[in-house]
Amino acid sequence: MKDVIIIGTGLAGYTAAHYLAKSNLSVLMLEKSKTVGGRAQTKKISGQYFNMGPHAVYKKGEGAAILEHLGIELHGRSPKLSGEIYEQNDAYTAPFTASGLLASSYLSWKERKEWMLLIMRLSSMKIDDVPQQSYEQWIESNVRSDRVKGLLYALGRLASYCHAPDIISAKVMLAQVKIALGKVLYLDGGWQSLVDQLHNKAVLLDVQIKKESNVQQICTDEKNGFKLTLSNGEIIYGKHVIFTGEPQALNQMLDIEHPYRDDLSTMKAVKAASLDVALTKLPQPKRLFAMSTTDPLYFAVHSSYAKLSEHGDSIVLHCLKYLRPSEQANNEQVRIELEQFIERLQPGWKNEVITSRFMPSITVNHRLPRANEESPLLQSLAVIPGIYVAGDWASPHSMLLDGAVSSGRLAAEHIIREMR
Ligand SMILES: Cc1cc2nc3c(=O)[nH]c(=O)nc-3n(C[C@H](O)[C@H](O)[C@H](O)COP(=O)(O)OP(=O)(O)OC[C@H]3O[C@@H](n4cnc5c(N)ncnc54)[C@H](O)[C@@H]3O)c2cc1C
Incomplete structure (x- = not known):
């Protein structure tokens, strides 16, 4: 019986565990895999350290x-933002730095001016003032040159990994681009260096971590809060739960009615x-x-x-x-x-x-942030009182590591307030 059970040992789970344990709450982390760290793991293959794809x-x-x-x-x-830009088979110096902009023949002088003004506008832009529209709609109504548009689409992909400018929210995408331009x-x-440090510090904070523990079902328990059933039949009780796995899986494991079924299944x-x-x-x-x-x-x-x-x-x-x-x-x-x-x-x-x-x-x-997406779940992080979500998909205005870590902290803070 723990104060909080955290499902998943990725960055979101560890961040939440740190804040909870520092507030003297007892924490158990359950991880279905043999190793901790989720998608932040680095595999050592033939002496080479491979992140799960490019990670920055x-x-x-x-x-x-x-x-x-x-x-x-x-x-x-x-890394330096200098390098090359390809348009079909033709390579050009990337105009992402001052020297690149001067050297590159990709943009005409008129386009260079438009690009420079755009970058300056982006750096001082207030994201709250960006209208509720898709990234594509924003670009089409704010940029003239096709090549400058192409650069902004590419920069958007670089900053968010999303290749859906017609769907993704302009607010989220422009926020990502702004952050990525800040190095x-x-x-x-x-x-893995993050995972190892988070893990070692969690152990020192008395967080219990159980690998090969695949949570299959969560139901309410009158006396103990929540009852979690693992795939090996083991039962674990907790007063609160933080779920950090994939949104659709939460629907399957929750044996409780909640208002966010459609939100979770359509992400x-x-x-x-x-x-x-x-x-x-x-x-x-x-x-x-x-x-x-x-x-x-x-x-x-x-x-x-x-x-x-x-x-x-x-x-x-x-x-x-x-x-x-x-x-x-x-x-x-x-x-x-x-x-x-x-x-x-x-x-x-x-x-x-x-x-x-x-x-x-x-x-x-786990979530492509859409324009006009205003799910109350992303504001409260509580599916029902006592069950919280965290992870790269659970933050309304950030994604990737930022979304995972910030939602992990927020979910923990909600529980700490509740317990007090
Ligand atoms: C190719 C690639 C490139 C990326 N590049 C970047 C980048 O450059 N910058 C950036 O910020 N981010 C990047 N990311 C994203 C980043 O890796 C993730 O956003 C982040 O690691 C997610 O952490 P998380 O804790 O939300 O989820 P996860 O790391 O997925 O952790 C969830 C954990 O929950 C466990 N779990 C799930 N279900 C259960 C269950 N039922 N029972 C028990 N355990 C369960 C999983 O096994 C997993 O360990 C990249 C990701 C990829 C794949």
């Missing part, structure tokens, strides 16, 4: 501030295909970053800024395709597309491969 911490996001407040150290370096961090040792995930590669060396050492404005493709060499191999001397890069919601892509074709994009940038790379991993469709964020 947004330095100006609320997640980084909360983690630092919890005493989590973020060691790593910020990102690639972490030494990958995001669409943000998905991507990622090819993670380790090389002995880069055939073209200066080509470290590229995006396409015509295809939803991304390429970046993360090991140029963070230590991502055992001996620190090999190359770890990520090539990613942003998928449309519900896109049924042909896995083999996507893999070829990603390999060809790498070949364009790093001809002959296949001769240098140490190891690689292809994930054809991985969930980046």
Whole structure:
């Protein structure tokens, strides 16, 4: 019998656990997998540290501030925003930095002016003043040049991983772009460094963590609050529950009527295909970053800024395709597309491969934030009194690490207030 049972040991779960345990509440975390950390885990494959696709911490996001407040150290370096922009098969210097803007032939002088004014406008923009519309509607009514529009669409994908400008909320997307322009961090040792620190500190705070514990059902229990049934038949009681798994799964496990069934079941995930590669060396050492404005493709060499191999001397890069919601892509074709994009940038790379991993469709964020989405669940985080949600999908105005960590803290704060 615990004060709080947290389902899931990702960033949201650990953040909540820290705040709860620091307030002297007893906490049990249940994790269905053999390992903790969820999508923030880094796998060591042949001595190379592979995050689950390209992972960067947004330095100006609320997640980084909360983690630092919890005493989590973020060691790593910020990549330069310089690199290349592809339009179909043609490569141009990316105009994302002052020198890139001067050097790039991608934009005419008139377009450069429009782009510069837009970036300045973005940096001082108040997100609350952005109308309730999709990112596409915002771009179409605020930008003239097709190439500047293309850059904004690409920057939006880079900042949010969403390839659905016609659906995603302009407010959320512009907030993401603003945060991403404030620099990102690639972490030494990958995001596992976050997971390890959060885990070790949680253990010191007396948080109990149980792996291979798959919660299948939650029902109310008159005497004890909530009764959780695991897939192995084990029963666990708790006064409060925080759920951090995928929204649709909560509907299946809740044996209690609640008003958010439709909200949970209609949430669409943000998905991507990622090819993670380790090389002995880069055939073209200066080509470290590229995006396409015509295809939803991304390429970046993360090991140029963070230590991502055992001996620190090999190359770890990520090539990613942003998928449309519900896109049924042909896995083999996507893999070829990603390999060809790498070949364009790093001809002959296949001769240098140490190891690689292809994930054809991985969930980046459990909710694609839609324009006009005003679910009271995202404001209160309580499905019913006592059962809270947290995770990258559970925050109304942020997503990814920021959404996970901030909703973890909020859910914990609600419970702390209730218990007092
Ligand atoms: C390719 C890719 C690139 C990304 N890049 C970035 C980036 O650059 N910047 C950024 O900020 N974010 C990025 N992200 C997103 C980031 O990784 C996630 O938003 C974040 O890790 C989510 O944390 P979470 O705690 O919400 O969920 P998760 O990490 O998914 O944790 C949920 C946990 O709950 C467990 N669980 C689920 N159901 C049950 C159950 N029934 N019983 C017990 N346990 C259960 C799961 O096993 C899991 O461990 C990226 C993600 C991907 C996939």
